[in-house]
Amino acid sequence: MTSKSTDSGVILAQLEQAIEQASSQYFRLVILAGPPGSGKTATMQSVAQKIGCQVVNVNLELSKKMLELVAPNGPGRSRG
Numbered sequence: 001m002t003s004k005s006t007d008s009g010v011i012l013a014q015l016e017q018a019i020e021q022a023s024s025q026y027f028r029l030v031i032l033a034g035p036p037g038s039g040k041t042a043t044m045q046s047v048a049q050k051i052g053c054q055v056v057n058v059n060l061e062l063s064k065k066m067l068e069l070v071a072p073n074g075p076g077r078s079r080g
Contacts, residue, residue, distance in 0.1 A: 015047050 018030050032040045041057055048055045058066070 012043065012047060015043065016051060019047060019051060019053055 015030070015032070022030050032044055034040050044055050044057070
């Protein structure tokens with residue numbers, strides 16, 4: 001087994017553990033960050049399928065738009 005595949009296995013195990021711990025919390029949120037094309041979405045989908053969880057993928061662009069909507073002076077808020 002190569003070092004890269006060993007690292008991937010450790011990361012997957014840590015991710016599974018984080019998701020299982022989050023399942024007992026009120027907010028079931030796990031944030032996975034990494035460079036574009038690093039396999040974040042594929043990894044989350046794989047782990048979620050394995051342990052029976054649902055994935056909601058909120059990318060950076062969508063999260064910025066969501067923050068704009070709830071910001072104190074964001075769209076739909078009075079500025080007065």
